[in-house]
Amino acid sequence: MTLLMGAVxxxxxxxxxxxxxxxxxxxxxxxxxxxxxxxxERQAEDLVxxxxxxxxxxxxxxLRSDRLAKAAGREVRPLVMRDxxxxxxxxxxxxxxxxxxxxxxxxxxxxxxxxxxxxxxTLIPRSHLRQAVGDQLKVRRFDVGVGLHGDHIGGERDAxxxxxxxxxxxxxxxxxxxxxxxxxxxxxxxxxxxxxQTGSYDHCNLTVIDTAPAELVTTFxxxxxSMSYADPEVRPLLDLEGLTAWxxxxxxxxxxxxxxxxxEGFYDKDGKVTAVEYxx
Amino acid sequence: MILDLEGLGFExxxxxxxxxxxxRLAPGDELRVTGSDPALTMHLKAWCRQAGxxxxxxxxxxxxxxxxxxxADVDRWADAQRAGGPGADxxxxxxRADWGLAVRGALVESGGPSAPFDIADRDLVWAEIxxxxxxxxxSAQWDPDAxxxxxxxxxxxxxxxxxxxxxxxxxxxxxxxxxxxxxxxLARVHPHFREVLQLxxxxxxxxxxxxxxxxxxxxxxxxxxxxSSVSGRESLATxxxxxxxxxxxxxxxxLGEGSFLNLLEFLDDHxxxxxxxxxxxxxxxxxxxxxxxxxxxxxxxxxxDPSVRTRMRAAVERRYAALxxxxxxNQDVFDSLVVLAAGDWTPAAIAKGYDAVRKLQAEMDxxxxxxxxxxxxxxxxxxxxxxxxxxxxx
Numbered sequence: 001m002t003l004l005m006g007a008v009x010x011x012x013x014x015x016x017x018x019x020x021x022x023x024x025x026x027x028x029x030x031x032x033x034x035x036x037x038x039x040x041e042r043q044a045e046d047l048v049x050x051x052x053x054x055x056x057x058x059x060x061x062x063l064r065s066d067r068l069a070k071a072a073g074r075e076v077r078p079l080v081m082r083d084x085x086x087x088x089x090x091x092x093x094x095x096x097x098x099x100x101x102x103x104x105x106x107x108x109x110x111x112x113x114x115x116x117x118x119x120x121x122t123l124i125p126r127s128h129l130r131q132a133v134g135d136q137l138k139v140r141r142f143d144v145g146v147g148l149h150g151d152h153i154g155g156e157r158d159a160x161x162x163x164x165x166x167x168x169x170x171x172x173x174x175x176x177x178x179x180x181x182x183x184x185x186x187x188x189x190x191x192x193x194x195x196x197q198t199g200s201y202d203h204c205n206l207t208v209i210d211t212a213p214a215e216l217v218t219t220f221x222x223x224x225x226s227m228s229y230a231d232p233e234v235r236p237l238l239d240l241e242g243l244t245a246w247x248x249x250x251x252x253x254x255x256x257x258x259x260x261x262x263x264e265g266f267y268d269k270d271g272k273v274t275a276v277e278y279x280x
Numbered sequence: 281m282i283l284d285l286e287g288l289g290f291e292x293x294x295x296x297x298x299x300x301x302x303x304r305l306a307p308g309d310e311l312r313v314t315g316s317d318p319a320l321t322m323h324l325k326a327w328c329r330q331a332g333x334x335x336x337x338x339x340x341x342x343x344x345x346x347x348x349x350x351x352a353d354v355d356r357w358a359d360a361q362r363a364g365g366p367g368a369d370x371x372x373x374x375x376r377a378d379w380g381l382a383v384r385g386a387l388v389e390s391g392g393p394s395a396p397f398d399i400a401d402r403d404l405v406w407a408e409i410x411x412x413x414x415x416x417x418x419s420a421q422w423d424p425d426a427x428x429x430x431x432x433x434x435x436x437x438x439x440x441x442x443x444x445x446x447x448x449x450x451x452x453x454x455x456x457x458x459x460x461x462x463x464x465x466l467a468r469v470h471p472h473f474r475e476v477l478q479l480x481x482x483x484x485x486x487x488x489x490x491x492x493x494x495x496x497x498x499x500x501x502x503x504x505x506x507x508s509s510v511s512g513r514e515s516l517a518t519x520x521x522x523x524x525x526x527x528x529x530x531x532x533x534x535l536g537e538g539s540f541l542n543l544l545e546f547l548d549d550h551x552x553x554x555x556x557x558x559x560x561x562x563x564x565x566x567x568x569x570x571x572x573x574x575x576x577x578x579x580x581x582x583x584x585d586p587s588v589r590t591r592m593r594a595a596v597e598r599r600y601a602a603l604x605x606x607x608x609x610n611q612d613v614f615d616s617l618v619v620l621a622a623g624d625w626t627p628a629a630i631a632k633g634y635d636a637v638r639k640l641q642a643e644m645d646x647x648x649x650x651x652x653x654x655x656x657x658x659x660x661x662x663x664x665x666x667x668x669x670x671x672x673x674x
Binding site: 083084086087088089091175176178179182183187188189193194197228229230232233235236242244245 | 289290291292318319322323325326327329330331332350351352355356358359389390391392
């Protein structure tokens, strides 16, 4: 039997990465293959129905898989995650020359967010802001790559550009992109200020379903965890995938997103898509 | 240790100072960072996460974060290797394919794709004189516009001019082959042998210049170009199909260009006009260098491995077999050489010209034999091989 994993083709590099990992895993005795999805919703559904054994999931897809599995009497678990998937935060930016000092002052002001399904640029920061301004939150969304759960950076970049152009009063981005936008010059030095930062949360994980062949799943996890950044064969793939080491998967970093999903009514408790403006 | 970034933010290059401080520590050691940039802690954490370090909040006056040094950068360079040394004395015998285009002497990260350079053995391409020859070749480049007096005043009889044009046509055809062959080899030689690449590139540039001046001379009086025979092209085609670097170099440089030197000297002596004399003299200087590298390289190789002489012999025989049924040198070319050496149409002049061309052929044969002996062939074998050389000269 072949262990079959799903991955979402949010970028052409996904093919390079998983073809490379596939060759590496197979050369070490694991019969492994992968299929590509155009968005996360079908991948989550296919994981729970057992069409695939494992899924390289966004945090939102992990939550949906978990809810769908429970509703179906099954169980999913995060097998591994990247070292770079742990303890991320999102920040709310304003223009440096504005008068805003705290998120509560944004009541009634327009905040630029990312795509409707972005955990880091929409769901978690909107939940954070809602706690500060309640139902007076006004949002302008930048829907780029809907269905990719925020993996596409375009929505965040557009929100920041709108902030700098004076079209919105604040914008939310993940901390790593804030660093990137500063370094690449999208955000000129000294042009913005951070007025709020969310609590920390975890990002992607490699989710497996309990119906998957247990021995192969164990081997898969062990092999991934054994990948070394010192190994010249996998290092270019790890660089592309943005990690220096795989870590054990954990469930503890998804509380903020879970709460946000309920507040927004994005999925119901059984994992059904209930967000009205969401059409992946 | 505390690193004070003062007001420097990550959008202004703060990572450089952090990186530099971390490089002085061992994996697992700690660095405390302070500074006044408001976004410092957030950026430090995001940067550390990507770079394989860990940043933690810290409750300590004057300190913004504590970094535990990771080992990703150490691991990346753990088995990196120097690609030999920068000078010619740093050349290794068999450079690795995955060094690819890495500069000789650079510290090369392990892994990466194998570059498609199939000529990657020092003993197959190297000659000790390659660096010196390259330096000489680079300094001896000349500008066809400035080096040749294209406006020199001369008048030739029509049929003498036609003979010059025919010889030029033949020279251009041969120079085209002499350009394409090093250019093809150039793309196959491992860049570790930098001096060989440089030499081949200049050699191709030399031939490019020769194409230009021979063409300009052929068209100088407004006439048409001469003829191109099947046998001439067949002869050159056998050079293009020789896949082995050393054998291509042997056939082209040692035998072909070597004989070509005699031809160019003949034209320098017998050309009826100053432009032809100038361009053949300039081209001859370049060709002498090409022959020197070919001979030096093959001698180096034959000293390392005497069986190379067997392969050289086989290459000559193969080429002879491929050309045995062809007509040899284009008769138009042969006749034109006679006319140029004759300088006039009297029977006595033609006899003198004919004799001069026979002498040229003997000199070519003699030169080939000398070079073959230099490469270690016994005299009788050298004579035998030289006799098998194509009647097309090249």
